[in-house]
Amino acid sequence: MSDAFFMRTRYDGVREISGRMWLLVWVTPALFLGAALYFAAQTLIAPLGMVEVEGEVVELREYEGWSPLEGDVTNYAPVFSYTHADGRELRASAGMSHSAWNFPVGSRRTILHDPDVNGDVRIPGPWNWIVPGALAVLGLGTALPAALVSLFLLRWRRRGVQG
Incomplete structure (x- = not known):
């Protein structure tokens, strides 16, 4: 069998999920949450030299x-x-x-x-947190479907023959 797969059932009935599939499922929430952390750090650090x-x-x-x-x-x-x-x-x-x-x-x-x-x-106030907040909401909003897909994938793998 080829090593390029997302999910597969081997000849012996064992089901496998590749790292590529996990990356595909979690890349969007991870990027949104990472960007939210980055912009939150920028919001905290930017006023330090001001x-x-x-x-x-x-x-x-x-x-x-x-x-x-x-x-x-x-x-x-x-x-x-x-x-x-x-x-x-x-x-x-x-x-x-x-x-x-x-x-x-x-x-x-x-x-x-x-x-x-x-x-x-800079004008101090809550508006400085709009970008990190919006990105965090998008990250959490995309993490819910990613979690549901992850549960589906784990259930699919569990239903195969245990290796």
Whole structure:
């Protein structure tokens, strides 16, 4: 018999399941959960080198969008003005938009910025966990069918002649 198989019954009646089959069954949940862990680590590590400052909203950009949880939404991308540690006045946005970021122009918010880079700022809050959370939900959602397929495969193997 060939060694390239997913599942097979040998000439003596023993049923075998290859490692390729287990890889096929579990690759999607493993990738989603691995990506969720990676992005969760990024969410935890990213603010470590950043400095907390008070930023003033100087501009509010609006974008029409769609969310699977909210449907049609208006997303907001505030632009902040803040004072760098060396005294320079800088302007930056978060580099993304969110429907909850409808901050009035002139309002002040706590933001995080990297003092070594004149780039995007971070707005602290639960929205930083959206990507890791969504990936974890997808991973767990695909793990359930993978577990059911695994149980089916183990039952199929058990019904063969025991070697």
